Amino acid sequence: MKPFFANTAVLLALCGYAAYAASEPLSIKLPAETTKLRPSDLPGYTLATQKCAICHSVDYIEYQPPGMSETQWTAEVRKMQQAYAAPLNEDDIKQIGAYLAASYSGTAAPPTGLQASPAPSTRGETITDVKTLLAQNACLSCHAIEQKIVGPSYRDVATRYKDDPKAVDILADRLGKGSTGQWGDIPMPPFPALKPEELKSLAVFVLGQGRQAQ
Secondary structure (H helix, E strand, O other): OHHHHHHHHHHHHHHHHHHHHHHOOOOOOOOOOOOOOOOOOOHHHHHHHHHHHHOOOOHHHHOOOOOOOHHHHHHHHHHHHHHHOOOOOHHHHHHHHHHHHHHHOOOOOOOHHHHHOOOHHHOOOOOOOHHHHHHHOOHHHOEOOOOEOOOOOHHHHHHHOOOOOOHHHHHHHHHHHOEOOOOOOOOEOOOOOOOHHHHHHHHHHHHHHHHHOO
């Protein structure tokens, strides 16, 4: 009988440990993003910096097969739009495809017409309509007004900075340059193509969400 009781005790101990382990919250810590896009004067570089990092790391690009043609890169970018609803228009897709081919496959730079065309956020006059800025830069893919998605809710951001007289400047600077560690380990990509007035409009909008809740 002694072996029976010994085995039972071991089994109960294992069950107790399993129950304890199951009760512990699962925590996953992602490694810091260290890979950067390869710099380029092509307009697709700015677009890729601004929009590709919304959904995946640069490693995803580095791991693609070597020697992909511009047509293949462009098709890959178009897949991101069609399959995953990436906030890209057709001009964005072509310019990012051209940049990726030139920077990661050694393909010759595209004709002057495409290379010289500016990124959408710098075309024409400064955009001050916040809804347009939110839509063009896919802000609402990562943020919502009242709840966390990938990044914090705008209301939480407004609450944190409600007593900071420099809040508009701080947020505008972080929107333009990106930030890491302010709200966890997931970095916010930079938006270098946005003009100072556009960054300020977004910052004022975000901070205004705290006042609307009162």
